Amino acid sequence: MKIAQQLIKPFTVFITRYYPDAFVFAILITVLTFILSITLTDATATTALMSWGDGLPALLKFAAQLSLTLLAAHALAHTDVVHGLLERLGNIPKSASAAYALVAFTAGVGSLIAWSLGLIVGVTLARHVAIHCANRGIKIHYPLLVASAYAGFVIWHMGYSSSAALFVATPGHSLEAVMGVMPITETVFSLENGIIALIALLAITIVCPLMHPDKKDIIEIRSELLKQESTLEPQQRNETVAQKLENMRALSIAMGLALAAYMTASFAEKGFFLTLDIVNWSFVSAGLLLARSPLHYMKLIQNAGATIGPIIIQYPFYAGALGIMSGTGLVTVISDWFTSFSTAETLGLNAFLSAGLINMFIPSGGGQWAIQGPIFIEAAQALGVDHSIIVMAVAYGDQWSNMIQPFWTIPLLAIAGLHLRQVMGYTVMIFLVTGIIFATSLLILSSG
Template sequence: MSTTNEGLLARAALRSAAWSEKWFPDAWVFAALGVVIVALSVLGTGGTPVATVNAFGDGFWSLIPFTMQMAFVVIGGYVLATAPVVARLIDALARVPRSGRGAVVYVGLVSMLASLLSWGFSLVFGGLLVRALARRNDLRMDYRAAGAAAYLGLGAVWAMGLSSSAAQLQANPKSMPPGLLDITGVLPFTQTIFLWQSIVLTAALTAVSLLICWFTAPSDANARVAQDFGVSEAPLPALPPRTRPGEWLEYSPLLAVLIGALGLGWLGYQFATRPAITVVADLNAYNFLFLTLGLLLHWRPRSFLDAVARAVPSTAGVLIQFPLYGGIAALLTKATGADGQTLAHHLSGLFVRVASTDSFPAVMGAYSAVLGFFVPSGGGKWLVEAPYVMQAANDLHVHLGWAVQVYNAAEALPNLINPFWMLPLLGVLGLKARDVVGYTFMQLVVHVPLVLGLLWLLGMTLTYVPPVMP
């Protein structure tokens, strides 16, 4: 493979991809190393072996509900997308790009825009769009770069939009723990994701991410397509004919219609009684919606069940790795050292001690990003960090809504190389983390100084407002 005719960033991306394919470990190894590093750090702060092993064991199964939710993100997304009508829609969208490099940028744009509404939808839809583009014989698209672009919603802007768990929590006093409510008061969206500073930051991240996609995507001569990774894009198998009388309910739409009617009735009630975006951002409701629509659009239970069977192998990475992340989170937040403080508390204290009112956004952004490498959010990380982060913001007279956005912007950064969130997408694509990390790392190199710099500069345009209690 010759890189002579590639641009500077494309050559750097190809070298990064080659390195990661050779040296980046399997995602499970990455998680296991995280466990070892955090456990040793706990022991290093004076934590006892008993406290360390108990925290790991107690936390190991703590993410099981979330693990199943993420597995159903893959299953529900695949089932819905392989329904004939939705598959035709994705194929229609896949006809838009005219070049391999343009296709990579197109995937990145779709992924990021979708993630502002729902990160789960972005994850699955982006992956299925890449699969559809890979089926085009007239388009030589680098499958690795396109997969990395499909991940940009989770790696760049998702937490800056309506699916931000932190912004949703701070705007809803009934969902907030009393201790946090006393510190922050209620922060409506106008003080967080709808700040003009937040919109500017989101727009800048989107534009820069797309430019990186364009300049790092390899030319046709150096592109590696889906077939190079053993990913088959053969048409989905046709529904086999019924072979015995006992199968008639499997091939009749009766059960699909009845179960679908119950599901749509529940969803209708949810949308009628709750804000629509709150319903969509709820993972349980989101998965319920996808499964219900998938069942109805497949029409026959046999077709629906066949689609589920094809989707299940893609969930293997999620099922075996997420328990390790549960153990890491518990080690950070539950195991105490000789002084009675957790490792997370020591990390926060380290950054808060060197922060001032002006530097708080950049310093706390760096802290949140570092912690995010070991505790991927899943919605719960803000509950761990918020009490001491927001108290520090109060003490330093930093705009509280901007402090939430500092967290939102920074927590996406580690996603670019942490396989935790990649797993559902990788399952859809049939790739390993090492196949796409070379390209997401190029995004990380640019995003870190851009995000921290903009957090600092834009934060200087805001003034402190005391907490507003409900």
């Protein structure tokens, strides 16, 4: 454990001193993208500027979908049933090591189901664990506990909500003429992906406890966060017709069942495939079915509002960076550079590294695949590389560099009550460990 503490110390010092707030990071990324576009491509400053401005609204629909995902996941996590389950789970750890391991493992499993579920359930569980440990006198380093929750996010693209895998599994996708429709049994549901996901999940479950600091460096959960999060005040009295309707659970159940019926009919007609919209409706449906009433559900949604404000304002700036990269050809320059020295054995690895780099500029799995996918699929065609390796390599790279890209920490830190500089030093270590796992796995798959 001492060795792990020594390894992590330089990262925590660097992050504390030099890593800016997530919004400032987005501004710096925009400036860097602009400079690179006029340096590495033939684009003029005017072209880059116009590409940036035209790109700002490009992902507004996606930003709205993300916001709904986080709102619905947060509300679901705070319904009586799920809240009670997480509270009971939080009471399990009897030591600091067990606490970090439980949070990392649970967040990882949740992320495989849906990325937003992993984030929200992970950090909510972290708070419950911190509270129970504080009551027992167990010294828990709260920033590491929250970092453990974020660590589970490093495998989200290997699960049910994988953007790249769902894209190529959807009939009519833009690359269908080249690669056809690739069923998810060849990507996220493949044996190889399952084994790699399990290895990565076990790795973060083991590594997180090893980063536990010395007693003198422990930062416990703040006193104002020690109280358990309630699932809202008792139901108001039904004094008027309006109040009776607001508290009528049958209404929220009816709406939840209607959504469930729609999804069932959709699967029966189109086959089982997941989209971000389906994920959203499944969360909303479950939340409505478990809520006490329509009014209760709306208050749960209202309480979740703090998690999405920064995302709504920041995502357009990343969309602007995407506009610069695609409009000036910068993303093609970067991807072509990686493919230029690739062989059949290394194309998957280079697609992974390229995706990890570009994710720093475009934290969107779907958007990233849309602009990188065609380039690497074309290279795969020329080198005779299995298309599924490229799909998952880009997915692995996208999820991997989230450990050093602060955007997705926004909803997590809003709930935890921490700043990213307090947790990201630990996620850098997760970045390094999982990077070795993903890179090695892709080399083995490509040589097989």
